[in-house]
Amino acid sequence: MYVPVESDLQEISKEISIMQQCDSTYVVKYYGSYLKNTDLWTVMEYCGAGSVSDIIRLQNKTLTADEIATILKTTSKGLEYFHVMRKIHRDLKAGNIFxxxxGREKLADFGEAGQLTDAMAKCDTVTGTPFWMAPEAIQKTGYNCVADIWSLGIISIQMAEGKPPYADTHPMRAIFMMSTNPPPRFRKPELWSYDFTNFVKKCLVKNPEQIATATHLLQHPYIKNAKPVSISRLYHRCYGDQN
Known part of the structure; x- marks a missing residue:
């Protein structure tokens, strides 16, 4: 990708720094950057199938339970890797899982990512995309890596229902409702297994002290029992006739 030089180079440098520090099969790989004329070009791993959001849009239907489990398992592994390094994605959504x-899923787009340190155990900057933001991030009460877990729960509902909770609401109204209402749940929970609904329930906890970590979620029956579904079939279903 390329970025015009007049863009915020400090923010771009921060994103590049985050990518340089990552070396995981679950994170989009960074290869380097170079300046050409007035543009900064960044070379990254090619993800030809697009994002999970693209897949949902192109096939015009939601994902199956097995496909969702496979994507959540890989994404949880990516978050575990990210969080061990005390990094927070802060803008996790289906559009940022490539x-x-x-058919391998990769965490991407680290423009809003943050780094926790010994001196800064929590962040207080309001950043991210409204429908996926954790309540503690919205309320500026201080948040850490588990804010990404809330976003993972929202992504779970998005993959199952085609859009995140409050998607038909104005973003500012959605932020207010996310802060004041009980955690969102499936519109029709009877369509989904107990393990899946329980997984989402463990992600969408308003008290960040009680929310599960990525490491704990990887031990959840919904993830541990995920069938080895080839997500590449999604790719061919959406793009096969175009190649």
Missing amino acids: LNTD
Whole structure:
């Protein structure tokens, strides 16, 4: 990708720094950057299948329970890697989970990512996309890595229902409702297994002290029992006739 030089180079440098520090099969790989004329070009791993959000949009239907489980398992592994390094994605959504043409999911887009340190155990900057933001991030009460887990719960509902909770609401209204209402749940929970609804329930906890970590979620029956579904089939279903 390329970025005009007149863009905020400090923010771009921060994103590049985050990518340089990551070396995981679950995170989009960064290869380097170079300046050409007035543009900064960044070379990253190619994810030809687009994002999970693209897949939902192109096939014009929601994902199956097995496909969702596979994506959540890989994404949880990516978050575990990210959080061990005390990094917070802060803008996790289906549009930022990319798939390569082999059907492997990768965390991407670290423009809003933050780094916790010994001196800063929590962040207080309001950043991210409203419908996926954790309540503690909205309320500026201080938040850490588990704010990404709330976003993972919202993504789970998005993959199952086609859009996140409050998607038809004005973003500012959605932020207010996310802060004051009980955690969102499935519109029709009877369509989904107990393990899946329980997984989402463990992600969408308003008290960040009680929310599960990525490491704990990887031990959840919904993730542990995920069938080895080839997500590449999604790619061919959406793009096969175009290649």
